[in-house]
Amino acid sequence: MVDDAEKKLLADVGRRIRETRAVQGLSLEQLARLTGISAPALSLIETGKRDPRLTTLSRIADAMRVSLATIIADGSHTAKASDRAPSGGYDLGEYQ
Amino acid sequence: MVDDAEKKLLADVGRRIRETRAVQGLSLEQLARLTGISAPALSLIETGKRDPRLTTLSRIADAMRVSLATIIADGSHTAKASDRAPSGGYDLGEYQ
DNA sequence: AGCGATTTTACCGTAAAAGATAAGATTCCT
DNA sequence: AGGAATCTTATCTTTTACGGTAAAATCGCT
Numbered sequence: 455m456v457d458d459a460e461k462k463l464l465a466d467v468g469r470r471i472r473e474t475r476a477v478q479g480l481s482l483e484q485l486a487r488l489t490g491i492s493a494p495a496l497s498l499i500e501t502g503k504r505d506p507r508l509t510t511l512s513r514i515a516d517a518m519r520v521s522l523a524t525i526i527a528d529g530s531h532t533a534k535a536s537d538r539a540p541s542g543g544y545d546l547g548e549y550q
Numbered sequence: 551m552v553d554d555a556e557k558k559l560l561a562d563v564g565r566r567i568r569e570t571r572a573v574q575g576l577s578l579e580q581l582a583r584l585t586g587i588s589a590p591a592l593s594l595i596e597t598g599k600r601d602p603r604l605t606t607l608s609r610i611a612d613a614m615r616v617s618l619a620t621i622i623a624d625g626s627h628t629a630k631a632s633d634r635a636p637s638g639g640y641d642l643g644e645y646q
Numbered sequence: 647a648g649c650g651a652t653t654t655t656a657c658c659g660t661a662a663a664a665g666a667t668a669a670g671a672t673t674c675c676t
Numbered sequence: 677a678g679g680a681a682t683c684t685t686a687t688c689t690t691t692t693a694c695g696g697t698a699a700a701a702t703c704g705c706t
Contacts, residue, residue: 481682481683491664491665492666492667493682500683508560508601512559590656590694600693601692
């Protein structure tokens, strides 16, 4: 996680979790009990300082009764799956 | 990761990654070069034997030019975000 | 069957996630 | 201002992801 786009991703996901939690009026302590994830760990995730595992995100989404997609919702290629990034960094080149 | 639903989640996500990779005609070795994730690690993820970090999934999605949502696409509450799980396991009870 | 490519598995080392706990720092009250 | 709840940060321990490498296993091929 040295990358810059990755830091943004973590920050965005964390912000969405925090917003969802706020809407439901849950404290970190309450969400910790519901998920089995400690409050300090949740805090780190919500503030984008930790790179959570897939099942960790899943437990958070489940506890708050929202889809994983709701929490992740990446801004980049968000839907169609048929969009070509014009020149987005990687180039398959000789491979493929 | 002792849970059963979590093992299913990892298996599902792994299967989707493998399918996407197959469609694009990439080998593990090629995807490894594109993502910076080793081929053995990718193999473990695709076979549901590893619980990947968020940025790891993101790098895989980016390399294959698909959205994170495409790869994750949880089956449970998959979209609307306004669906109430009738009694899906957790009960907020006194909290909330 | 045999060969090459691809994939899986095993082992080791490093880094980082996650739990527990405690101590600060904030925020929100009255 | 003072106090309580909430959130953040730090430290320590355990677990696990990840890379590298190498060895098996599997899967086309002709």
